[in-house]
Amino acid sequence: MDTTKICLPQNEIPQAWYNIQPDLPAPLMPPLNPATGEPLGPEALAPIFPMSLIEQEMTMEPWVEIPDDVMRIYKLWRPAPLHRAVALEEELGTPARIYWKNESVSPAGSHKPNTAVAQAYYNKVAGVTRIATETGAGQWGSALSFACCLMGIECMVYMVKVSYQQKPYRRLLMQTWNAECIPSPSDRTAAGRAILEKDPDSPGSLGMAISEAVEDAATRDDTKYSLGSVLNHVLLHQTITGLEIRKQLAMVDDEPNVIVGCVGGGSNFAGFAFPFVKDKLDGKDIRFVACEPKACPTLTRAPYRYDFGDTAEMTPLLKMHTLGHTFVPAPIHAGGLRYHGMAPLVSLLADQKIVEPVAFFQNEVFEAAMLWCRTEGHLPAPETAHAIKGAIDEALKCKQTGEEKCIVIGYSGHGHFDLGAYDGYLSGSLPDYEPDQQSIDDAVSTLPDVADPF
Amino acid sequence: MDTTKICLPQNEIPQAWYNIQPDLPAPLMPPLNPATGEPLGPEALAPIFPMSLIEQEMTMEPWVEIPDDVMRIYKLWRPAPLHRAVALEEELGTPARIYWKNESVSPAGSHKPNTAVAQAYYNKVAGVTRIATETGAGQWGSALSFACCLMGIECMVYMVKVSYQQKPYRRLLMQTWNAECIPSPSDRTAAGRAILEKDPDSPGSLGMAISEAVEDAATRDDTKYSLGSVLNHVLLHQTITGLEIRKQLAMVDDEPNVIVGCVGGGSNFAGFAFPFVKDKLDGKDIRFVACEPKACPTLTRAPYRYDFGDTAEMTPLLKMHTLGHTFVPAPIHAGGLRYHGMAPLVSLLADQKIVEPVAFFQNEVFEAAMLWCRTEGHLPAPETAHAIKGAIDEALKCKQTGEEKCIVIGYSGHGHFDLGAYDGYLSGSLPDYEPDQQSIDDAVSTLPDVADPF
Numbered sequence: 001m002d003t004t005k006i007c008l009p010q011n012e013i014p015q016a017w018y019n020i021q022p023d024l025p026a027p028l029m030p031p032l033n034p035a036t037g038e039p040l041g042p043e044a045l046a047p048i049f050p051m052s053l054i055e056q057e058m059t060m061e062p063w064v065e066i067p068d069d070v071m072r073i074y075k076l077w078r079p080a081p082l083h084r085a086v087a088l089e090e091e092l093g094t095p096a097r098i099y100w101k102n103e104s105v106s107p108a109g110s111h112k113p114n115t116a117v118a119q120a121y122y123n124k125v126a127g128v129t130r131i132a133t134e135t136g137a138g139q140w141g142s143a144l145s146f147a148c149c150l151m152g153i154e155c156m157v158y159m160v161k162v163s164y165q166q167k168p169y170r171r172l173l174m175q176t177w178n179a180e181c182i183p184s185p186s187d188r189t190a191a192g193r194a195i196l197e198k199d200p201d202s203p204g205s206l207g208m209a210i211s212e213a214v215e216d217a218a219t220r221d222d223t224k225y226s227l228g229s230v231l232n233h234v235l236l237h238q239t240i241t242g243l244e245i246r247k248q249l250a251m252v253d254d255e256p257n258v259i260v261g262c263v264g265g266g267s268n269f270a271g272f273a274f275p276f277v278k279d280k281l282d283g284k285d286i287r288f289v290a291c292e293p294k295a296c297p298t299l300t301r302a303p304y305r306y307d308f309g310d311t312a313e314m315t316p317l318l319k320m321h322t323l324g325h326t327f328v329p330a331p332i333h334a335g336g337l338r339y340h341g342m343a344p345l346v347s348l349l350a351d352q353k354i355v356e357p358v359a360f361f362q363n364e365v366f367e368a369a370m371l372w373c374r375t376e377g378h379l380p381a382p383e384t385a386h387a388i389k390g391a392i393d394e395a396l397k398c399k400q401t402g403e404e405k406c407i408v409i410g411y412s413g414h415g416h417f418d419l420g421a422y423d424g425y426l427s428g429s430l431p432d433y434e435p436d437q438q439s440i441d442d443a444v445s446t447l448p449d450v451a452d453p454f
Numbered sequence: 455m456d457t458t459k460i461c462l463p464q465n466e467i468p469q470a471w472y473n474i475q476p477d478l479p480a481p482l483m484p485p486l487n488p489a490t491g492e493p494l495g496p497e498a499l500a501p502i503f504p505m506s507l508i509e510q511e512m513t514m515e516p517w518v519e520i521p522d523d524v525m526r527i528y529k530l531w532r533p534a535p536l537h538r539a540v541a542l543e544e545e546l547g548t549p550a551r552i553y554w555k556n557e558s559v560s561p562a563g564s565h566k567p568n569t570a571v572a573q574a575y576y577n578k579v580a581g582v583t584r585i586a587t588e589t590g591a592g593q594w595g596s597a598l599s600f601a602c603c604l605m606g607i608e609c610m611v612y613m614v615k616v617s618y619q620q621k622p623y624r625r626l627l628m629q630t631w632n633a634e635c636i637p638s639p640s641d642r643t644a645a646g647r648a649i650l651e652k653d654p655d656s657p658g659s660l661g662m663a664i665s666e667a668v669e670d671a672a673t674r675d676d677t678k679y680s681l682g683s684v685l686n687h688v689l690l691h692q693t694i695t696g697l698e699i700r701k702q703l704a705m706v707d708d709e710p711n712v713i714v715g716c717v718g719g720g721s722n723f724a725g726f727a728f729p730f731v732k733d734k735l736d737g738k739d740i741r742f743v744a745c746e747p748k749a750c751p752t753l754t755r756a757p758y759r760y761d762f763g764d765t766a767e768m769t770p771l772l773k774m775h776t777l778g779h780t781f782v783p784a785p786i787h788a789g790g791l792r793y794h795g796m797a798p799l800v801s802l803l804a805d806q807k808i809v810e811p812v813a814f815f816q817n818e819v820f821e822a823a824m825l826w827c828r829t830e831g832h833l834p835a836p837e838t839a840h841a842i843k844g845a846i847d848e849a850l851k852c853k854q855t856g857e858e859k860c861i862v863i864g865y866s867g868h869g870h871f872d873l874g875a876y877d878g879y880l881s882g883s884l885p886d887y888e889p890d891q892q893s894i895d896d897a898v899s900t901l902p903d904v905a906d907p908f
Contacts, residue, residue, distance in 0.1 A: 008461075072540075
């Protein structure tokens with residue numbers, strides 16, 4: 001085959017996001033009020049989200065039209081190219097065809113702007129003039145900063161203090177897009193001040209930063225809160241990636257047999273995979289492989305239960321695969337995959353055996369990333385490298401069986417801000433982490449004791 | 455207009471590079487032997503370049519076919535998209551149409567791989583197993599590391615010591631692609647040892663690093679030398695960018711009136727502009743604006759004379775615009791534009807008034823970059839931001855005159871490794887530099903006194 005970079009013409013960009021909720025093979029359990037254990041009504045979320053996004057969270061409409069003002073910004077980088085990894089195929093000697101959907105071409109360098117732009121838009125239309133959020137390693141914070149900047153609204157990012165100090169480039173990227181980015185815990189919120197009073201040198205955590213951002217939004221009339229993964233509406237916005245893949249594969253007369261993505265909160269994986277789930281339910285030969293770190297084995301080792309989304313127990317309860325909200329993952333370089341829970345929609349599909357989870361150590365992941373750099377040339381983010389490792393394993397299985405499968409990698413982002421992690425790998429100093437069963441059992445034992453509402 | 459990201463189908467990628475030499479409006483002066491002042495024959499360059507590249511340096515063939523093995527690697531990112539900057543147009547209120555050719559999508563993040571891949575290929579075919587080069591800020595070194603890695607040959611990069619220490623990410627990128635990268639001056643070469651003996655703490659310079667790389671290549675049978683700009687064959691390989699632009703503009707029924715690029719050694723600018731020069735000679739309404747830093751005003755303030763390409767006087771003499779090989783540009787952040795000379799082909803076209811040079815201070819360049827980030831979203835390299843500043847000025851002229859011109863920006867690379875420079879701008883701490891006339895006169899007074907051979 002001659003064509004290895006498949007560009008969808010821009011006038012064929014999908015015009016609506018795909019909502020998987022009407023097509024689910026089992027009922028999705030609703031979010032619960034932690035105080036009462038009762039399902040949460042839309043009004044309960046209104047202090048921190050605009051109503052249009054709350055409606056998207058719950059809608060059963062199969063398609064949600066992409067507004068013109070969102071599309072206008074998408075077109076700064078979309079459609080994202082689909083590449084065929086011919087050099088990798090040759091290196092592996094596999095009969096499989098390996099494609100990769102390149103979401104790294106967005107201004108923020110990952111898939112995250114797909115939802116950031118949409119969320120900024122719906123907030124702006126609702127009259128919100130300022131959005132608060134948290135960020136760990138900085139991928140989400142920079143995506144939302146970019147989106148708010150282009151939509152003309154303010155962005156306030158609480159960045160985990162240790163990352164703020166270690167990753168000045170991500171912080172500078174946010175500032176270039178006009179955002180205010182401060183280290184968390186901060187003295188701006190009651191939550192932050194309480195933490196600093198106990199421990200003035202606290203390095204911060206994602207849980208703490210969420211508490212600060214939610215408090216910021218809940219206590220200011222002009223401000224709402226925004227989340228970069230986990231929730232249904234976030235996953236909805238990401239489906240444009242899978243919808244584009246379908247059209248691009250059709251251009252070369254191909255169809256996917258295996259879709260491989262990394263999973264942290266689940267939005268990246270959902271975006272690539274959800275538009276193909278109905279094909280599987282209809283009997284097509286297609287599998288969905290979700291790659292997670294062994295250091296944070298949410299899908300491979302954790303129960304499917306109700307839990308809080310944050311460490312500080314401020315969020316509603318969500319039914320999901322969870323290691324427990326007190327679980328603290330080891331400091332692997334794939335910071336975007338260090339989350340104790342998993343999107344409820346992805347969790348349900350894993351529970352239904354539609355999504356197949358696998359888990360990897362970070363050294364084998366970086367080994368796969370190096371093979372990628374030296375065949376395909378592009379430098380993947382450590383999170384993305386989990387999907388590459390998963391795809392290589394699938395392609396090697398095809399080599400054994402002789403099957404000519406079509407494998408699609410969700411290439412979620414580039415590694416331009418992650419070269420310190422590569423340095424660690426190249427110098428042989430990366431530890432492999434895997435929690436012992438006791439530490440998982442301990443965290444799971446703190447899960448709230450609530451029953452499914454139906 | 456609806457289409458703002460114009461993707462050329464991959465089967466329409468240009469199959470040959472365009473050679474401007476047969477179309478020049480005046481004779482190009484040949485390189486001279488510095489000892490004799492006589493034109494240099496091909497054999498004089500054979501110790502450091504393979505004969506195929508020496509032939510390309512001198513060929514009068516109008517087209518040079520792109521070899522299959524080069525095309526295979528080009529297709530990892532090519533064709534590069536052409537975008538229309540609608541948001542910037544609206545912000546400026548200009549009737550001009552502004553397009554930008556996005557060379558930042560290459561694995562190394564700039565246009566440099568266009569020639570790096572070609573040079574690695576021709577060296578490999580000639581039996582060379584190792585290439586030595588120098589790099590300043592690291593753009594060229596990383597592009598050649600990438601190319602050598604994918605071609606399966608060794609790459610040795612002498613990196614200016616102060617950059618080696620200040621830019622660990624660029625160095626790590628080279629190492630990820632298997633290159634050996636060491637700080638220059640080093641103890642590996644006689645040139646390096648001589649410098650270290652006089653000054654053990656020397657911070658290095660591009661001139662010193664060139665001396666080391668050339669010596670490395672000249673003294674080892676398995677090794678040749680590679681240069682990332684200035685020479686004719688380097689500019690030749692870059693013309694794929696302009697050839698793609700022509701096809702992409704035709705897809706939206708448009709033609710360029712102004713092509714704007716930044717100039718350091720000249721290869722980036724030549725790549726975008728050369729395929730359109732004959733149009734101008736044939737009477738079409740098209741201008742070529744070359745943007746340089748006021749700190750290194752090679753085209754705007756320097757004479758058109760024979761000079762050495764390097765500080766250490768090891769290279770042949772080239773007829774070019776030159777500030778003098780002893781000129782030391784101020785430490786602006788656009789490291790790729792800090793070169794005392796200019797490609798002989800670009801120099802000739804400037805001398806013939808076909809290329810129009812302009813010069814900018816770095817603060818006005820970063821101001822333009824910030825406007826770009828906040829409208830088009832993407833983060834440009836400081837070098838590239840010079841072209842953006844030039845294009846904004848042209849678009850504002852159109853606003854004054856009401857002319858609906860088609861302006862094309864050569865977007866040579868992203869700024870993901872340059873956020874320190876943005877930090878300097880945002881914190882208000884960037885100095886503006888402009889050499890006084892005496893310092894230019896002093897450097898120019900050291901030019902060798904040789905006459906044009908014809």
